Amino acid sequence: MFVVSAPGKVILYGEHAVVYGVPAIAASVSLHMYMFVVDSSDPDVIELDFPEVGLVRKWRRSELPWSSVSEAGKLHQKLDPEVHLALKTLLAPVTDPFENAASHAFLYLYLHLCSESSAGQRFVTRSTLPVGAGLGSSASYSVGLAAALLKLSGKIQDPSTSLSAENLELINGWSFLGESCIHGNPSGIDNIVATRGGAVLYERGAAHGSSKIEPYDSFPPLGLILTNTKVPRQTSQLVSDVGTLKSQLPEIVEPILNAIAAVVSRADGLIRSNCSAEELNESLRELAQINHGLLVSLGVSHPSLERVRQIAHELEIGQTKLTGAGGGGCAITIVDGEVSGKRFNMLKMALGDEFDLFETELGGRGVGMANLSSSFETDQISQLKDARDFHELGNWVYW
Numbered sequence: 144m145f146v147v148s149a150p151g152k153v154i155l156y157g158e159h160a161v162v163y164g165v166p167a168i169a170a171s172v173s174l175h176m177y178m179f180v181v182d183s184s185d186p187d188v189i190e191l192d193f194p195e196v197g198l199v200r201k202w203r204r205s206e207l208p209w210s211s212v213s214e215a216g217k218l219h220q221k222l223d224p225e226v227h228l229a230l231k232t233l234l235a236p237v238t239d240p241f242e243n244a245a246s247h248a249f250l251y252l253y254l255h256l257c258s259e260s261s262a263g264q265r266f267v268t269r270s271t272l273p274v275g276a277g278l279g280s281s282a283s284y285s286v287g288l289a290a291a292l293l294k295l296s297g298k299i300q301d302p303s304t305s306l307s308a309e310n311l312e313l314i315n316g317w318s319f320l321g322e323s324c325i326h327g328n329p330s331g332i333d334n335i336v337a338t339r340g341g342a343v344l345y346e347r348g349a350a351h352g353s354s355k356i357e358p359y360d361s362f363p364p365l366g367l368i369l370t371n372t373k374v375p376r377q378t379s380q381l382v383s384d385v386g387t388l389k390s391q392l393p394e395i396v397e398p399i400l401n402a403i404a405a406v407v408s409r410a411d412g413l414i415r416s417n418c419s420a421e422e423l424n425e426s427l428r429e430l431a432q433i434n435h436g437l438l439v440s441l442g443v444s445h446p447s448l449e450r451v452r453q454i455a456h457e458l459e460i461g462q463t464k465l466t467g468a469g470g471g472g473c474a475i476t477i478v479d480g481e482v483s484g485k486r487f488n489m490l491k492m493a494l495g496d497e498f499d500l501f502e503t504e505l506g507g508r509g510v511g512m513a514n515l516s517s518s519f520e521t522d523q524i525s526q527l528k529d530a531r532d533f534h535e536l537g538n539w540v541y542w
C-alpha cells in the first residue's frame with residue numbers, strides 16, 4: 144500500500160501560446176493531488192474511487208482491451224490511436240466528461256504499464272486542488288497516476304531516499320500521455336511542473352524529447368492571490384477553440400502569439416536579472432496586464448474573470464490575469480507589494496461567496512511517494528484534511 148502526490152501549478156505568462164511553441168513561465172503551487180493504491184477486495188478487479196470527479200467504477204481486468212496494446216505503444220512517445228479508439232468505445236456509456244476523461248487516462252496508462260495478470264488494486268484520489276479550474280489538476284492527476292502505476296509495475300523500484308532523474312523522465316513521459324487523453328493537445332508545461340516542482344521557462348519542441356526546460360534557481364517571492372471563479376470549463380474545449388481561431392484567422396492570431404512571446408521573454412529577462420524587488424514587481428504586474436489583454440483577444444476570458452480584475456483594480460490591490468486555460472476557473476492577482484491579511488480580506492469581502500480565494504507558495508516540491516504502514520485503513524483517507532495530515536502518512540521521497 145502506498146500513496147503518491149503531485150502539485151498543481153500556475154502559469155504566470157504564456158498559456159495557450161505555449162501550445163504553439165511559444166515559451167511560457169510556470170511554477171508549482173502548494174496544493175496537491177494524492178493517489179492511494181491499496182489492495183482490492185476482489186483480486187480480479189481494479190477499482191477507482193475519485194471523489195473530486197464523482198467517479199466510482201470497477202473493471203474486471205479481463206474486460207479491458209489488452210489486445211489493442213502494441214510493444215511500440217509502450218515507448219510512450221505519442222498516443223496509440225488503436226488503444227485510444229478501443230477505450231473510447233469501452234467508455235462510450237460514461238457520459239460525464241470529467242469522469243470519462245479521468246477513466247480514459249487511467250485505463251490508457253494501466254493498459255501500457257500493468258499486465259493482464261497484475262493483482263487487483265483499488266485507487267483512491269484526494270485533492271486539495273480545485274478540479275478543472277486552471278491550476279493544473281489534470282496534470283497533477285496524470286503525474287500521480289503515472290507515478291503510481293510505474294511504482295506498482297516495478298518500473299520504478301521502491302526509492303529509499305529520493306527519486307532519480309530517470310524516474311522523473313519516465314513519470315513525465317507517461318503523464319504527458321495521460322494529459323493527452325484528457326486534453327487532446329497539451330503543450331507539456333503542466334505535467335513538467337507537476338513532475339519536477341519549482342519554477343521553469345518551458346518551450347515545447349517540434350519533436351518528442353526536444354522541449355526546452357530552463358529552471359529558475361531562485362524565483363522572486365511574488366505576492367500572489369489566487370481567485371477561483373468556480374465557473375466550470377474544460378481545457379480541451381478552450382485549447383481547441385483557440386486552435387480553430389488560429390486556423391481561421393492566422394494573420395491575426397499569429398501576431399497575438401508573437402506579442403505573448405515578447406511578454407514572456409521580457410518577464411524571463413527581468414526574473415533572471417538583479418533588478419530591485421520593487422522594480423520587478425511593478426514590471427511583472429504590467430506584463431500580467433498585457434498578457435491578460437492578449438488572452439482576452441484570443442477569446443479565453445470570461446465575465447467572472449473580468450469581475451475579479453475589475454474589483455482588484457478598484458481596491459488598488461494589484462494586477463489580475465487569468466491563469467491556465469481560462470474560460471472561468473482561476474485568476475491570479477499579483478499584489479502591489481506583499482499579500483497582507485487586510486488586502487486578502489478586502490478582496491474576499493468585495494467578491495463574496497461566489498468566489499474562493501487562496502494564498503499559495505510558488506515553487507515547492509514536485510512528485511512524491513510514500514509507503515503506508517500495514518495498519519493503515521482505507522477509511523482513514525476521507526478524514527485527511529490538509530497538507531500536514533498527508534505529510535504525516537509516511538516517509539515521503541521526492542526528486
Ligand SMILES: Nc1ncnc2c1ncn2[C@@H]1O[C@H](COP(=O)(O)OP(=O)(O)OP(=O)(O)O)[C@@H](O)[C@H]1O
Nearest residue numbers: 241244245275276277278279280281377378467468
Ligand atoms: N483529483 C482528480 N481525480 C480524477 N480526475 C481528475 C482529478 N483532477 C483532475 N482530473 C481530471 O482532469 C480533468 C480537468 O482537467 P482540465 O485540464 O480541464 O482542468 P485543469 O487541469 O484543472 O486546468 P488547466 O488545464 O487550465 O490548468 C477532469 O475532467 C478529470 O478528468
Ligand SMILES: C[C@@](O)(CCO)CC(=O)[O-]
Nearest residue numbers: 158159329330331467468
Ligand atoms: C491552455 C494551456 O496552455 C495551459 C493549461 O494549463 C494548455 C497547455 O499548455 O497544455
Ligand SMILES: [Mg+2]
Nearest residue numbers: 279281282378
Ligand atoms: Mg489541465
